[in-house]
Amino acid sequence: MSQATPPVSPALVVRSPHKAPCHSLRALGHKSLGLFAVVASLLAPAAVWAGGPPGVAPAETAPAAEAPADVKTLTMLMVRQLRPDRLPPLSLLDLPPKDDGLAGARLAIDDNNTTGRFLKQNFTLELIESEDPAELIAETKKRVEGGLGFIVTDLDAKPTIDLADALKGLDAVIFNTSAPDENIREEDCRANLKHTAPSRAMLSDALSQYLAWKRWGNWVLITGPTPEDKAFAEALRRSAQRFGMKIVEEREFKYDPGSRRSDGGFEQIQQQIPTFTQKLPPHDVLVVADEGELFGEYFPYRTWDAKPVVGTAGLFPTSWHPAIELWGGTQFQNRFKRLANRTMRPLDYNAWIAVRSIGEAATRKQSVDRKALIDYMLSPEFELAAFKGRKLTYRAWNGQLRQPLVLATGKMHVTVSPQPGFLHQFTELDTLGIDRPETKCRAYQK
Amino acid sequence: MTLLKHTAAIAALSLTSLALGSGPAAAYKVFISNEKENTVTVIDSEKLEVVHTIKTGNRPRGIILSKDGKWVIVCTSDDNRMQVFDAETFAYVKDLPSGPDPELPILHTSGNPLYVSNEDDNLVTVVDIQKGTIITDVPVGVEPEGMGMSPDGTILVNTSETTNMAHFITTDGYKNIDNVLVDSRPRVAEFKSDGSEVWVSAEIGGTVTVIDPKDRKIKGKITFEIQGITKDAIQPVGVRFTQDNSKAFVALGPANRVAVIDAKTYKVEKYILVGQRVWNLGFTPDYKLLFTTNGTSNDVTVIDVASEKPIKSIKTGRYPWGVVSGLTPVKAAENGAPK
Numbered sequence: 028m029s030q031a032t033p034p035v036s037p038a039l040v041v042r043s044p045h046k047a048p049c050h051s052l053r054a055l056g057h058k059s060l061g062l063f064a065v066v067a068s069l070l071a072p073a074a075v076w077a078g079g080p081p082g083v084a085p086a087e088t089a090p091a092a093e094a095p096a097d098v099k100t101l102t103m104l105m106v107r108q109l110r111p112d113r114l115p116p117l118s119l120l121d122l123p124p125k126d127d128g129l130a131g132a133r134l135a136i137d138d139n140n141t142t143g144r145f146l147k148q149n150f151t152l153e154l155i156e157s158e159d160p161a162e163l164i165a166e167t168k169k170r171v172e173g174g175l176g177f178i179v180t181d182l183d184a185k186p187t188i189d190l191a192d193a194l195k196g197l198d199a200v201i202f203n204t205s206a207p208d209e210n211i212r213e214e215d216c217r218a219n220l221k222h223t224a225p226s227r228a229m230l231s232d233a234l235s236q237y238l239a240w241k242r243w244g245n246w247v248l249i250t251g252p253t254p255e256d257k258a259f260a261e262a263l264r265r266s267a268q269r270f271g272m273k274i275v276e277e278r279e280f281k282y283d284p285g286s287r288r289s290d291g292g293f294e295q296i297q298q299q300i301p302t303f304t305q306k307l308p309p310h311d312v313l314v315v316a317d318e319g320e321l322f323g324e325y326f327p328y329r330t331w332d333a334k335p336v337v338g339t340a341g342l343f344p345t346s347w348h349p350a351i352e353l354w355g356g357t358q359f360q361n362r363f364k365r366l367a368n369r370t371m372r373p374l375d376y377n378a379w380i381a382v383r384s385i386g387e388a389a390t391r392k393q394s395v396d397r398k399a400l401i402d403y404m405l406s407p408e409f410e411l412a413a414f415k416g417r418k419l420t421y422r423a424w425n426g427q428l429r430q431p432l433v434l435a436t437g438k439m440h441v442t443v444s445p446q447p448g449f450l451h452q453f454t455e456l457d458t459l460g461i462d463r464p465e466t467k468c469r470a471y472q473k
Numbered sequence: 474m475t476l477l478k479h480t481a482a483i484a485a486l487s488l489t490s491l492a493l494g495s496g497p498a499a500a501y502k503v504f505i506s507n508e509k510e511n512t513v514t515v516i517d518s519e520k521l522e523v524v525h526t527i528k529t530g531n532r533p534r535g536i537i538l539s540k541d542g543k544w545v546i547v548c549t550s551d552d553n554r555m556q557v558f559d560a561e562t563f564a565y566v567k568d569l570p571s572g573p574d575p576e577l578p579i580l581h582t583s584g585n586p587l588y589v590s591n592e593d594d595n596l597v598t599v600v601d602i603q604k605g606t607i608i609t610d611v612p613v614g615v616e617p618e619g620m621g622m623s624p625d626g627t628i629l630v631n632t633s634e635t636t637n638m639a640h641f642i643t644t645d646g647y648k649n650i651d652n653v654l655v656d657s658r659p660r661v662a663e664f665k666s667d668g669s670e671v672w673v674s675a676e677i678g679g680t681v682t683v684i685d686p687k688d689r690k691i692k693g694k695i696t697f698e699i700q701g702i703t704k705d706a707i708q709p710v711g712v713r714f715t716q717d718n719s720k721a722f723v724a725l726g727p728a729n730r731v732a733v734i735d736a737k738t739y740k741v742e743k744y745i746l747v748g749q750r751v752w753n754l755g756f757t758p759d760y761k762l763l764f765t766t767n768g769t770s771n772d773v774t775v776i777d778v779a780s781e782k783p784i785k786s787i788k789t790g791r792y793p794w795g796v797v798s799g800l801t802p803v804k805a806a807e808n809g810a811p812k
Contacts, residue, residue: 141595141615141633142635142636145614145640145652146652146654355634355658357574358592362615390654391654410678411657412658412677412678417677418677454704455703456705
């Protein structure tokens with residue numbers, strides 16, 4: 028850390044009503060202070076990411092401070108909901124890093140600044156984190172009233188909507204990078220809310236198109252017990268119908284997750300999964316809906332019939348994969364690795380797109396005025412190059428980012444949807460997810 | 474000084490055209506880099522068939538000829554260097570240094586030094602090709618790619634894919650004199666031979682921006698429309714001007730077409746159907762044939778420039794990327810060159 032430790036004043040630490048320290052608003056880059064709010068970050072944009080190599084927190088000595096007076100600074104706010112109660116996924120390889128998503132936003136800040144230095148624009152990122160969504164919403168509102176206009180969120184669906192409502196009427200736009208829920212794009216959509224995270228329907232359509240292309244039309248659907256699993260199963264049912272696939276049987280996988288780790292653990296699973304998948308009607312694939320990645324990985328190579336596993340395990344749809352080298356992605360992946368010392372995950376990519384969207388708008392409009400940029404991002408002229416082989420745009424009817432989606436295994440991509448032959452009147456990308464004629468979103472209608 | 478150089482360039486050019494401009498098409502060796510196969514395919518431009526395959530380092534992409542026509546210089550991107558091959562014997566000559574992930578090289582009009590964009594470190598490296606040493610590095614935008622050289626040798630134009638800019642850099646002192654914002658993911662920067670304009674293709678933006686190199690003002694923007702092809706499949710990359718600068722050919726990537734453009738009015742006159750994902754273009758020195766590299770169909774399309782018609786597809790190695798033609802016609806005895 029290149030900076031002095033910021034002062035911590037106990038009087039100003041935000042405390043949760045129930046759990047003492049874990050939820051507090053935490054400033055970026057101060058690992059040693061992880062449990063406490065950094066006062067400065069609440070009052071002034073002291074803790075910011077303004078670019079630079081990993082491990083060097085630029086904070087007070089951000090280039091902005093030294094830059095000539097004609098350099099204009101645009102500050103964004105990343106809002107992260109900490110979810111310590113969330114169970115970790117089965118595989119040690121999939122444990123989320125502490126800066127999941129955040130590192131992608133940082134890379135985009137760096138990328139924005141590389142262009143910005145030629146245009147006399149400077150981009151910085153502030154961060155607030157908490158377990159308590161109410162606290163995050165209150166703090167975000169305060170900062171928006173203080174002049175911030177661009178909010179990048181990693182929140183669950185409900186707080187995302189609550190935040191949008193809290194910011195209603197203010198000049199601010201929210202980019203949802205994590206919640207895949209359909210309702211916040213449809214009946215509960217908000218005009219100040221955009222989504223860089225693909226929706227469940229987009230993900231399931233991407234998968235279904237490929238299964239249709241493969242003529243793997245008979246599915247067995249295995250659903251976990253959580254509401255998220257059920258929501259993804261619902262998306263899969265819709266996609267199956269849309270692309271002429273047939274769900275020949277559905278089974279619910281009931282389980283008690285217990286501890287993720289134990290010495291041993293395969294012996295019993297090797298017995299349980301074949302039993303669970305016994306006596307299924309003839310099928311081509313097993314489609315698993317397990318968003319928490321808590322049991323799906325148990326299925327490949329253990330099923331009663333020798334059938335491929337797809338869905339959230341086996342072959343899965345995603346916005347990004349650490350092995351993608353398509354579309355000039357190699358350098359993008361390398362840049363990320365240099366910054367974060369790890370590979371890029373979908374949440375990083377979604378956050379990168381959000382921050383790059385804002386940067387791209389600032390570049391094109393030669394402005395950092397939040398109102399001008401928000402209007403521009405809503406206009407048909409806005410487009411973004413994002414290592415997907417074609418320009419990405421936002422759907423005018425619900426603010427959802429259109430993008431090709433990757434179908435991959437743990438190691439590598441298998442294909443990219445939309446698949447050849449799935450045509451559309453305007454753009455094939457709208458064959459993924461809820462299309463304009465079907466949308467229930469009214470907030471964007473003027 | 475500038476004017477003198479310029480005049481000299483034109484004089485040289487007219488000599489070339491005098492020597493080559495008449496009579497039937499001569500047989501040149503056309504070199505195609507195959508990104509995925511680690512080879513360069515050599516095609517005889519008269520027989521229109523493959524006469525040799527050169528083994529290269531990893532991921533050969535940008536490919537140019539030395540000014541005297543004796544060397545073929547290939548960026549072997551994954552080896553973080555360039556390789557030099559003899560354009561006559563196809564023998565390996567030497568390596569040239571570069572930065573990480575070299576993609577596109579261009580020579581100074583005098584023939585040395587060489588400027589190469591390094592996609593992975595936001596630098597353009599300046600290399601003395603005779604001594605094989607790095608002279609300097611010039612910082613540019615994110616993912617430097619396209620390289621254009623003004624005909625008078627004073628200005629280097631580099632595009633950066635993520636910064637979406639064309640950077641104008643002096644070759645004398647490497648000063649960045651201007652940065653012109655273009656559309657998304659600029660790929661190729663190509664000067665007209667009279668130095669009056671530089672055209673920059675934007676792959677994701679789907680446009681070609683015409684810039685006046687004198688004041689770096691945008692003179693025009695060319696867009697494309699092809700019936701039955703969605704807008705986002707039209708991805709311009711390679712740009713080449715005919716000898717008299719009257720027309721431009723622009724490769725349109727996954728639209729599988731090459732656009733023919735009136736280079737004065739910027740009107741698109743026609744689209745020539747070629748192979749799949751066409752990226753780069755190269756004329757034979759007599760400007761009679763244009764070769765297009767079709768990445769995903771593993772072939773090149775040969776276009777007859779006079780009639781603007783494709784006359785043949787020739788199978789290459791996997792994922793053909795760049796193309797350059799040898800300067801001197803193949804001698805009859807050489808046509809049976811080593812296979």
